[in-house]
Amino acid sequence: MKIRQLFDYDTWTYTYLIWDEATKEAAVIDTVLEQVERDLQHITELGLTVKYLLETHVHADHITGAGPLRKKTSAQIVIHKNSGSECADILTSEGDVLKLGEQEIRVLHTPGHTDNDSTYLIEGAAFTGDALLIRDCGRTDFQLGSNEALYHSITQKLFTLPESTIVFPGHDYRGLSQSTIAEERAFNTRIGNDKSLEEFSQIMDNLNLPNPKRIHIAVPGNLKCGDLES
């Protein structure tokens, strides 16, 4: 599997273009509306056929480009069933498997940042969205977030993956691009080093973060898959 990490400077979002080298079947994880032309150009130049547009969750900080990309590629939009999405083509549940060329994409339901977070597992890599970030994790204070759920998702599902699994997050705010499960188990500042749920909750309950600037347009925009005119 080939992986290209793409970055949106305005929202600090990582998009991932992944493809099976043998068949050129591709998936794009967490596209950004403003980057659709860039992504399409890259897809064309690489000679890829996009089969899936994978969303890790209903984002609150940016609008997905999945809808516009679907129109150009005929790919299917994939998101967890808890999202309540009426525009997605495939609504996933824990353990679902998507075929991409000769590879398999396995879906883990990793809620806690929202109620509809998915981690996509592909050949030793975990695309964790905003559940597990590098030395960090997604906030839990809106969109049906939950400290308990996120603690369970990270410690019981993600931290039990093979230690060498590469973690590709949905964002980073310090310029880091990837990590591993071993590193996050050891060094994650909010949940690593065997922190208890109580310790984790105390950290999360005291973050005092402002609401994302775009939440009031991003969430409804994402529930339309980024097709804003529809």
Place this chain on the structure above:
Amino acid sequence: MKIRQLFDYDTWTYTYLIWDEATKEAAVIDTVLEQVERDLQHITELGLTVKYLLETHVHADHITGAGPLRKKTSAQIVIHKNSGSECADILTSEGDVLKLGEQEIRVLHTPGHTDNDSTYLIEGAAFTGDALLIRDCGRTDFQLGSNEALYHSITQKLFTLPESTIVFPGHDYRGLSQSTIAEERAFNTRIGNDKSLEEFSQIMDNLNLPNPKRIHIAVPGNLKCGDLES
């Protein structure tokens, strides 16, 4: 060889942390002064011993963190001999080889953006600095830059590498993180698709770019290896 790409948001600079997994010997390519603490933390967490601080050239847009990192790690600073650096430990020439654990780093002299550009070749990856960027290349209008030299460096040295060689550039301004020699030969907008030197020069001579904001502090700062108090 393990590779971590790190990004500085203020100057759009990519720093690379690379290491030999067997021996944990590491090199850091193109550090940024403001990111030294981040990089040191990462080096410590990963249990690495930094042997080299590799500069692809004397930068005009940011100040290197190599000097401060040398003080903390005892690593050697490496740059091309044309740089005129009096603070580096190793001045390189075309074809030099540096040992990193069980791996080899091969130096290509790829001038044209400046007169002292090096590309570092490591196990199927080319760290091209500002010589070859993704679909783009470094400017040629100061620091002894030269259209002819850059055209020769890219077409005769970089484009003759194996097509699958991964290109890790010194910057990107669109959120792209890596490319390949095959892609740049085909799609580089300034020099790909068999452009002639005349076509390339016409493009380069009409860029009309402003001077980098920091050039007057960056170049002298880099000639001190970022040790600004010395």
